[in-house]
Structures are given as structure tokens and as C-alpha cells.
Amino acid sequence: MQWTANRPFVPPPLADRLDRLRLRRHALRYAAHGWAVTPGACLAGHRFACGRPGCPIMMCHPALESWEDTASTDPGLVSDWWRRRPYSVLLATGGRLDALEVPAALGLRVLGAARLHRSLPGAGRADALGPVAVTAAGRWMFLVRPGEPLRSELDHRLDVVRHGCGSWIPAPPSRMLEGPVRWAVPPERTQWRLPAPALVQTLMADALGATPAPRPVVPRQLSTARRGT
Template structure:
């Protein structure tokens, strides 16, 4: 979160970093959008409903795919959260931290890393190529959320109320080549099964 006590030089540096990240992603073809920050929501008197960044523009769907020059203008005048629309260039599977750690270890063990984002609220995002569906094993989990067409996700270094979004695994590790959705989904299913295994053992023993 942007600290009101930060010197102006720090706040300006943070804004410049956000703008640079937004432009860089836009040049790579990622559908970047400006999002509200905690301070902007609080100023409107709706801070109790703030959970994560939301698009600044109501017509954000029509702005998906805007040129990098337009993206640069959005981030020039004020600090915004950095959002990316899902469903075209990329999708994301959102999970809790424990499942995220298990899946990340599995991805490392098989030598197929995927870009992973961690949010200050304890949620992790696994980025993939677009997908048509989510496996039933994941879809039936309340703690799992699929961000596909019509959704969006925050990317680093977007501010939250208690910290900033950061990379657990940067896209550079994958050479900016997003993994197939099925590959990451399969790993998440395996990680979920491992998570539930102790419960099954205890139930059998009883």
C-alpha cells in the first residue's frame, strides 16, 4: 500500500515503476488496464468494500488490447494499480497460499515453471495460456477461482491495503512463454490431491 507518509520522491518513483511495468507488458501484447488503488477507493468513502484492485474505467472491456501508447497515458498522471484482462492472451487460476506452494514445488520438480503472482491477501495466481474450462476437481473447490474471459487480475507491483502484489516466479523464467493451461491445471489437481491425502488417511484409520 502507498504510505501517506512516504516522501514525494518515493511516491513518484513507485508511480514511475508501475508505469514502466504497464508499458512493458502492453508492448508484449498483454491487455493492460489501469486499476484503482486503496487510497482512491478510500477517498470515495467505500473502503469497507475494497478487496482488490478494480478497473478505473467502466468500459474496460472495450479498452482491452489498447496500444502501449494509450496505456502509457493512463499511467502518466496518477498512480494506478496494474491490471491485465484475462481470456485472450492469458488466463489465471487463483488459489490459496498452501495449495500454491504445493503446486509451485511440483512445477519445479518436473522442470516446467509457470509465472506465479502472490497477493498480500494470501492468494496466489498461476498464469497460463487461455483455456476453455477448469477441471472439475478444481472447479468444485470454493478456494479456487478461474480468471478467464471477462475477468482480470492484478500484477506487480500493484498496491494492496497491506503490501504490494509481487512475483513468486517471474515470466522471464519461462522466457515469456506462458505454459498450456492443461499442464498447470493438472499440477494443481495433483497438489490438491496431496493436500487432501492426510485427511483421507485419518478417515480410513478411524
């Protein structure tokens, strides 16, 4: 094995295999806890390739055309999906979980408030802390129980997106153009428990009430057309 100044050089075929094994391991872990996964397109250079002939989508997207029907928690199927290619790991929303996606400034305020309420005995919002994933582009995704629509203060904002039925989010350790997705709050820290969406939305509305409204920005990597209904 050759070494560079900072780290060992890993031959590309071996690096691809290690990446694929790591992604498959995480996909199986999510599936084992009841979170349906589906393979996402692989990052190849400056675009995502799903392997479907003629696919025009360059950003992160599901690799399977019928992903909504085939997203699964079955370990055999999940393992087979990642047997040959280092697919991104996508969590299907609307079944066991929804995701509330917000910009970084709002995400930091909400996470701070959730941790504060958790540390206060008897606080009514003590159970608002749940798993939180963060993209390198600065989008924060709060995983919550499914089924709750956005309250009015959040629904009109283009920078707040609810992922419900028919949507998905990239899960760690998938790589986006800007860098890997990571956990700000790993699911293990909350024992894989998902908070009630109403609690998290209340914290978001409170944070927005104390923050001047920014110019609306549509998330680059996630289209508002994928909002859950």
C-alpha cells in the same frame, strides 16, 4: 533530503511521482509482451479510489467503467493512463492469458511440483512452469494460456478461481491492502512463455489429492463472481 533511522524521507509528491513512474514502466513492459493491461483503482489509506464519482467499491477494481473494451497493449494509450495517477496495474484475462488463482498452501505444492518436473529430462509435465504472481494475502495466481475451463476436481472448490474472459488480476508491483503483489516466478524466467492450462490443472488436482480438503474460503480481494466462463 531528510533521513529516518532506516531510509531517506521522500516528500509525498515525489513519492507519488516515483510510484506512478514505476507502475507505468511495468504496465508498458507487460503490454510490450502482448498482455493487455487496464488501470486499477489507487490504494488510498484503507480503500481503493478509482476517481469515478459515487463509486461504492472499496476493494481493488478497474478504474475505467468500460475496462473490458479498452484494456490494451498500445504503448501510447498505456503510457497516457499512468501519466497523472499511480493506478494499480491490472492484467485483463481471457485474451492472451488466463490465470488460475489458488490459496498459498496449494500454490506452494504446485510450484514445487512444476519445478521438479522441469528438472527431470523427458518428463511429460516439464512445460508446466510459467509465471506466478503472489499477493500479500496469500493468493497465488498461475498464468496460463487461455480458454481451458476448470476440470471437475477444481471447479467445485470456492478457493480455486479461474480468471478468463471478463476478469482481471492485479499484477506486480501493484499494492493491495495487505501489501504489494510480487512475482514468485517472474515472466522473464520462463521467457514470457505461458504453460498449457491442462498441465497446471493436473498438478493442482494431484496436489489436492494428497491434501485434506480445507473449509472453503471465498478470496477476500477477488470475488468468485469474476470467474471466467
